[in-house]
Amino acid sequence: MAISTVSQNGLNAPLTLTSPVLTTPSVTGGAFSSPTITSPTISSGVLTFPNTTTQSAAGLVVGSASAITSGTAVASTSGTSIDFTSIPSWVKRITVMLKGVSTSSNGVFIAQLGAGSVTTTGYLSSGWGYSGGTNGLATTVGLIFQGQPPNSGTVYNAVMTINSLGSNAWVSQAIIASTTGQVDKYASTGGITLGGTLDRIRITTTAGSDTFTAGSINILYE
Secondary structure, three states, rough: OOOOOEEEOOOOOOEEEOEEEEOOOOOEEOOEEEEOOOOOOOOOOOEEEEOOOEEOOOOOOOOOOOOEEOOOOOOOOOOOEEOOOOOOOOEEEEEEEEEEEEEEEOOOOEEEEEEEEOOOOOOEEEEEEEEEEEEEEOOOEEEOOOOOOOOOOOOEEEEEEEEEOOOOOOEEEEEEEEEOOOOOEEEEEEEEEOOOOOOOEEEEEEOOOOOOOEEEEEEEEE
């Protein structure tokens, strides 16, 4: 039996199908109908087999189609927390992005996850870095960005990735650096096991009372 090969721009390699669809031969009125081989098709990352339902090529990036979904950027210029909700149950990775973000006091930025409601305890997270010396900080109230409380008005850019470990367990890693004010550069990690399927994430501070004063925050999920 021949091997059918289907390729599509954007895939890393041609998709090889070792079992092409083979129609069943038939006999009608004494006439023998020869079997035919029908090739599957692929379009926009969706693989379609003849006479079957379609199967999605989940996780692939094909041309301009992407499996990464962007949230809506939120201005971090007021309030003590910013929530992103309705995260789909199939999500396995979330990227949090902070651009030019500052607060009214010296609370450390954290991410809190949730399943139905935001989980505010039970985290194991710590950060380390440089701010005029060696510093370190740990917390149980969220996934931490920084390794030391900032001065009021210090502005930050940051990226945190939060990955599924399975069984509602999540682990994070982050890099954050100041753009104005004191010289801050930090790396951090953290983990939490939720009581259900993740559907939301909150960006706030360890104190929970510091008000955002500048910048914007967004997430990507996949």
